[in-house]
Amino acid sequence: MERAIKKYWPIFVLPTMIAFSIGFLIPFISGLYLSFCDFTTVSNATFTGLTNYVKAFSDTSSNFVNSLGYTALFSGISTVLINFLGLLVAVLLVRGFRGTHLFRTVFFMPNLIGGIVLGWLWQVILNGVLANYGVTLVTNEWYGFWGLMIVMCWQQAGYMMIIYISGLQAIPVELTEAAAIDGASAWQTLTRVKLPMLMPSITICTFLTVTNGFKLFDQNLALTNGMPSNRSQMLALNIYDTFYGRTGWAGAGQAKAVVFCLLVVGIAMIQLRLTRTREVQQ
Amino acid sequence: MNAVIGKADHKLTARGRITNMLLTIVFSVISVAYIYPLVVILINSFKVKAYISRAPFALPLDKMFASGTNYINGVAKTNFFDALKWSFVITVLSVFVILLCTSMCAWFISRVHNKWTKMIYLLCIFSMVVPFQMVMFTLSKTANVLGLNTPIGIVVIYLGFGAGLAVFMFSGYMRSSPISIEESAMIDGCEPLRTFFSIVLPILQPTYVSTGILEAMWIWNDYLLPYLVLDIKRYKTVPIAVQYLKGGYGSVDMGAMMATLVMAIVPIILFYLLSQKYIVSGVMAGAVKG
Numbered sequence A: 001m002e003r004a005i006k007k008y009w010p011i012f013v014l015p016t017m018i019a020f021s022i023g024f025l026i027p028f029i030s031g032l033y034l035s036f037c038d039f040t041t042v043s044n045a046t047f048t049g050l051t052n053y054v055k056a057f058s059d060t061s062s063n064f065v066n067s068l069g070y071t072a073l074f075s076g077i078s079t080v081l082i083n084f085l086g087l088l089v090a091v092l093l094v095r096g097f098r099g100t101h102l103f104r105t106v107f108f109m110p111n112l113i114g115g116i117v118l119g120w121l122w123q124v125i126l127n128g129v130l131a132n133y134g135v136t137l138v139t140n141e142w143y144g145f146w147g148l149m150i151v152m153c154w155q156q157a158g159y160m161m162i163i164y165i166s167g168l169q170a171i172p173v174e175l176t177e178a179a180a181i182d183g184a185s186a187w188q189t190l191t192r193v194k195l196p197m198l199m200p201s202i203t204i205c206t207f208l209t210v211t212n213g214f215k216l217f218d219q220n221l222a223l224t225n226g227m228p229s230n231r232s233q234m235l236a237l238n239i240y241d242t243f244y245g246r247t248g249w250a251g252a253g254q255a256k257a258v259v260f261c262l263l264v265v266g267i268a269m270i271q272l273r274l275t276r277t278r279e280v281q282q
Numbered sequence B: 001m002n003a004v005i006g007k008a009d010h011k012l013t014a015r016g017r018i019t020n021m022l023l024t025i026v027f028s029v030i031s032v033a034y035i036y037p038l039v040v041i042l043i044n045s046f047k048v049k050a051y052i053s054r055a056p057f058a059l060p061l062d063k064m065f066a067s068g069t070n071y072i073n074g075v076a077k078t079n080f081f082d083a084l085k086w087s088f089v090i091t092v093l094s095v096f097v098i099l100l101c102t103s104m105c106a107w108f109i110s111r112v113h114n115k116w117t118k119m120i121y122l123l124c125i126f127s128m129v130v131p132f133q134m135v136m137f138t139l140s141k142t143a144n145v146l147g148l149n150t151p152i153g154i155v156v157i158y159l160g161f162g163a164g165l166a167v168f169m170f171s172g173y174m175r176s177s178p179i180s181i182e183e184s185a186m187i188d189g190c191e192p193l194r195t196f197f198s199i200v201l202p203i204l205q206p207t208y209v210s211t212g213i214l215e216a217m218w219i220w221n222d223y224l225l226p227y228l229v230l231d232i233k234r235y236k237t238v239p240i241a242v243q244y245l246k247g248g249y250g251s252v253d254m255g256a257m258m259a260t261l262v263m264a265i266v267p268i269i270l271f272y273l274l275s276q277k278y279i280v281s282g283v284m285a286g287a288v289k290g
Helices: A002-006 A014-034 A051-057 A064-093 A100-112 A115-133 A141-169 A173-181 A186-197 A199-215 A218-223 A235-244 A250-276 B007-011 B014-044 B069-078 B080-111 B115-129 B132-145 B153-176 B180-187 B192-203 B205-221 B224-229 B238-244 B254-289
Strands: none
Touching: A002 B080, A014 A250, A014 B080, A014 B115, A014 B132, A014 B153, A051 A064, A051 A250, A064 A100, A064 A141, A064 A199, A064 A235, A064 A250, A100 A141, A100 B014, A100 B205, A100 B254, A115 A141, A115 A218, A115 B014, A115 B205, A115 B238, A115 B254, A141 A199, A141 A218, A141 B254, A173 A186, A186 A199, A199 A235, A199 A250, A218 A235, A218 B238, A235 A250, A235 B132, A250 B115, A250 B132, B014 B254, B069 B080, B069 B238, B069 B254, B080 B115, B080 B153, B080 B192, B080 B205, B080 B238, B080 B254, B115 B153, B132 B153, B132 B224, B153 B205, B153 B224, B180 B192, B192 B205, B205 B254, B224 B238, B238 B254
16 A cells, blocks of 8 residues: 555645745755855855854844843743643633533633734733823833733633643543542642643643743734833844844844744753653553 | 533532532623623724723713724725735635645655655654744745745745644544555555545544644734735735734824724634634644644
């Protein structure tokens, strides 16, 4: 069978692979190469070694290191908050009381609304509330930080809730019943039986929230656009600004992008390894 | 799953029933608060723009009421219905092409085992983690050179950039599904293409739905990729139209913005309410595959 299918590769694999090369592979490789070059367009690149990387880290107007810290802090806090909220709601909803279906529908809904729309929507609301205290989202970078945190929790907690609900429902009833017969309290059942069984879901959810936090762009652009003076700029927006906000900085932008890429891939791998080792066999 | 939710109600103790009732009340309050931001936007879309930032939580009464002017401005400034059309065309075409091409590719790489198919699989996984900023500059240049800066051309880009997730989802399913039916069909003389379309494709139906939903959610809401790839003077998608209202340096017409936000959100919510069963199960399936 394998040999018969093999001959058909131009039909089965080629279309996807051509598009994959255009949409990912070629841009990725040429992007990697360009990060070591001086260029304004793709065709006039000259090799300059690590100059771009030095320039990227010494950029003061869109401070890369500052953005990195801001993004890492955001990603860390949002991962904990979103997963805590999502899990809490999931644990309560699987109890099964009147209206659970409706509540689930409501909590998931913001996920379908795009980041740009969400950013503008919350800008009006948050600025409306902050106006009572004489400040706005861009008074300093921390208003933008917590504003963005509220937006992301509002949007993503429902998504994680869905994953946790399906994880909780996959736990065999025998396990929780056995725990109940052995006299375990609801809290003990949750922490000793359900949470260990839920580790695969926790792996996925933390993976999604950590990478979403690091890659965040649309909400950041629409909510504060990095203001005041690029201090609420997360990494993705910082790179975008370096590329398109200034002339002569494309090389440094590409170098930042490579560092960003290494960072996200590295964090994703470490995170998967960390939580995978805690998963239990059923 | 709805069978599970709510089935335990009748064997609860009195204390359990009271707890459940309290939970219903608490969650009702939270749900209302959850929807409240959307209601505020809806209210503000009927408010004269000068009052939107001054009194965002007030009802649009008397001199604050703007009737439909915000909507008229919003549609005129963003060319909203054009944007809606292009968003729709791009999303539908891209999802269709992605589902067809990547499911065929995934079947091939999970049935043929050699170093090439293994490499394709690993590359697909890798592409899912790489952030868009890594490729955005070179991708938009490549798209320009190849003339892919139209709503039809961008489908190729979406196929390339969305292939990772889709191939991953499809091959995740195929690895666990038995190969024997396909084998017996091919022994009976069915050639690979027919085997795929008459045997594999029907089995894959649930995976088509869940993958399609995940890809559609991404493409419909995507801002930066179409903004950089498309010739945006001629083609705007909905997120581009919303962000476009901000313009260059001038202040934003908040009235038009509110109306545009409402027009951007309403179709999504309608779609969600009609197909939420598939959306929720699509998200669940996507998570399990990980």
